[in-house]
Amino acid sequence: MQTVNPLLQLDDLIDYAAIRPEHAEPAVRHWMAQAEKALEAAESPQTPAEWSALEPLGEAFGDLGRAWGAVGHLQSVADSPQLRDAFNRLLPDVTALYLRASQSQPLYQKYKAIEAGAGFAALSPVQQRIVKREIRDFVLSGAELPEEKRAAVTRIQQELSALSQKFSENLLDATNAFEFVTEDPKDLAGIPEETLSLYRESARAAGRGGWRVTLQFPSYLPAMQYCENRAVREKLYRAFATRAAEFDGGRFDNTPLIRRILELRAEEASLLGFPTYAHLSLATKMAHDPEEVIRFLLDLAQQSRPAALRDAAEIDAFAREKLGIERVEAWDRAFAAEKLREARYSYSDAEARRYFTENAVFRGLFKTVETLFGIEIRPAAASVWHPDVKYFQVFRQGTPIAAFYADLYARAGKRSGAWMDGERTRAYRRGKLQTPVAYLVTNFAKPAPGRPATLTHDEVTTLFHEFGHTLHHLLTAQTEAEVSGINGVEWDAVECPSQFLENFAWDRTVMKSITAHAETGEAIPDALFSKMLAAKNFQSGAASVRQVEFALFDMRLHAGFDAQSDDPMALLDAVRREVAVVLPPAWNRFPQSFSHIFAGGYAAGYYSYKWAEVLSADAFEAFEEEGILNPETGRRFLKEILERGSSRDAMENFVAFRGRKPSIEALLRQTGILAK
Numbered sequence: 001m002q003t004v005n006p007l008l009q010l011d012d013l014i015d016y017a018a019i020r021p022e023h024a025e026p027a028v029r030h031w032m033a034q035a036e037k038a039l040e041a042a043e044s045p046q047t048p049a050e051w052s053a054l055e056p057l058g059e060a061f062g063d064l065g066r067a068w069g070a071v072g073h074l075q076s077v078a079d080s081p082q083l084r085d086a087f088n089r090l091l092p093d094v095t096a097l098y099l100r101a102s103q104s105q106p107l108y109q110k111y112k113a114i115e116a117g118a119g120f121a122a123l124s125p126v127q128q129r130i131v132k133r134e135i136r137d138f139v140l141s142g143a144e145l146p147e148e149k150r151a152a153v154t155r156i157q158q159e160l161s162a163l164s165q166k167f168s169e170n171l172l173d174a175t176n177a178f179e180f181v182t183e184d185p186k187d188l189a190g191i192p193e194e195t196l197s198l199y200r201e202s203a204r205a206a207g208r209g210g211w212r213v214t215l216q217f218p219s220y221l222p223a224m225q226y227c228e229n230r231a232v233r234e235k236l237y238r239a240f241a242t243r244a245a246e247f248d249g250g251r252f253d254n255t256p257l258i259r260r261i262l263e264l265r266a267e268e269a270s271l272l273g274f275p276t277y278a279h280l281s282l283a284t285k286m287a288h289d290p291e292e293v294i295r296f297l298l299d300l301a302q303q304s305r306p307a308a309l310r311d312a313a314e315i316d317a318f319a320r321e322k323l324g325i326e327r328v329e330a331w332d333r334a335f336a337a338e339k340l341r342e343a344r345y346s347y348s349d350a351e352a353r354r355y356f357t358e359n360a361v362f363r364g365l366f367k368t369v370e371t372l373f374g375i376e377i378r379p380a381a382a383s384v385w386h387p388d389v390k391y392f393q394v395f396r397q398g399t400p401i402a403a404f405y406a407d408l409y410a411r412a413g414k415r416s417g418a419w420m421d422g423e424r425t426r427a428y429r430r431g432k433l434q435t436p437v438a439y440l441v442t443n444f445a446k447p448a449p450g451r452p453a454t455l456t457h458d459e460v461t462t463l464f465h466e467f468g469h470t471l472h473h474l475l476t477a478q479t480e481a482e483v484s485g486i487n488g489v490e491w492d493a494v495e496c497p498s499q500f501l502e503n504f505a506w507d508r509t510v511m512k513s514i515t516a517h518a519e520t521g522e523a524i525p526d527a528l529f530s531k532m533l534a535a536k537n538f539q540s541g542a543a544s545v546r547q548v549e550f551a552l553f554d555m556r557l558h559a560g561f562d563a564q565s566d567d568p569m570a571l572l573d574a575v576r577r578e579v580a581v582v583l584p585p586a587w588n589r590f591p592q593s594f595s596h597i598f599a600g601g602y603a604a605g606y607y608s609y610k611w612a613e614v615l616s617a618d619a620f621e622a623f624e625e626e627g628i629l630n631p632e633t634g635r636r637f638l639k640e641i642l643e644r645g646s647s648r649d650a651m652e653n654f655v656a657f658r659g660r661k662p663s664i665e666a667l668l669r670q671t672g673i674l675a676k
């Protein structure tokens, strides 16, 4: 019997339960062919340079994006060797097609002609914005340059991506090259049993006896926090802090790569007409120029400094009095901090999680956002990829406006972590308004049959975070895909709604509404809540200046730094002298493992972590001022931020909501650095 390929049916919800791995390739190839045809039509001289003439292109790429997104999603949550093979066969071709569209000269000329044409004034402001942004993106990939310079930009980008790859490989190899194996239990005194069993397993897997500690984070971190043997901590720290550097013969040395990466980035920026790479990076972000970011970071450093000094002094005093450590070295700090935390703020995670029963958490979360944003969330039936997956519809005044799938539990074949992805975007599709759909994915432990599912508070905040992204995608009021939901939102602003909603999971009123003890049904007691809050803010001053140190180093490295003559290590030392309250040993080689900026997407963008935290804390403070569940404040946040997508600059959204530009004080208050 010939069955229909579910991935070819995109008019309504996708029939996920019916998808088999062999459906992926033919369906995606079909939508690729459609997109290619639409691209050729758009490029053709016969096609007029008009907005409406390019609409089929957007729709065709929208269909491809949705089918390809569904395949990628299934690969993340229900992997199988056949599906992975199909995905990997498709990946290079899909990537090539998107690249071809983003570099098409005829398409670029068409957008320019639309902007210059008589019809441009008749377009809506949002459509005009989209045209301008398309042009900007073409320009940023070198479309305005003469052929030979454009080729140079492409060459630079290729070399940069190879260098980033090499940087990661070096770091990985350097991380893997180290092991500490011991058969003497005294070496590992103080380390919790569950970590020790991890070490034993690691030794066994390596064909050794005893315990094996590596520099992988889940292995390294607990050793630094709990190991009572100071010499062992020093040995581990030294290995960790000098990874991928010139020591040990420099087998995996990233130093020359750093220099070359910075050189190439500066060259790319200059070819594209920017004074520095930082200016190029910020061209698509909410922050305007490096000076604005540097001012922001220095302000944050200065305001966090007294708290950071207090935090450091507190550790020093505790280490001296209780641990007999006269001078706290870099390898003592995490250990002493953990001991101090236990002494002062400890509560049992196991005890706390009995209050966060899954039903209570979801009921409270839904109630919160229903009150704030005037919506109603109801479970509904839909075809899903796994029996545990739930489906919900979102209503406003009885009308369905959006929907989402919630895939909550960890299982084999599912990638770890938590995330939100758009399944389809709110937009007109062939004249009909398509409502948005999202995937909400977490990896909570599935409860044993007959027992209530409970979450740790960490998991609760993760859920709130991802639900903030989900609402940003679902509650959009936009009808052009390019600006709808989270599409096109500035990189340093896109975490605002997620971190914003996370703050609610730390509010006393909301905390009461999301807790119901697994046995007694009681809401969380005040004493436990206060302890959790204090533990959250423990050492927050120290953490704040450390993040500023990394972000300031990143920004200065990409703004006016001369990669040929200046030394990155000397720059980092200068930044540390400027903002740090605790200095690491001189042989610490942090830049060589700073993969966020050398092998991730965070170059001249590391500040965005703090930037988005400031936006979300300040937005949340409006609710603290006007009433935590005040529907009017909620509607204003909905109207000025969530509904806008990228149809307006993120800064304008923020100012429209808050009545002024963001200020850093709210974050400092929320993290306990300033008094409330």
Ligand SMILES: [Zn+2]
Pocket (backbone or CB within 6 Å): 465, 469, 495, 498
């Ligand atoms: Zn996020």
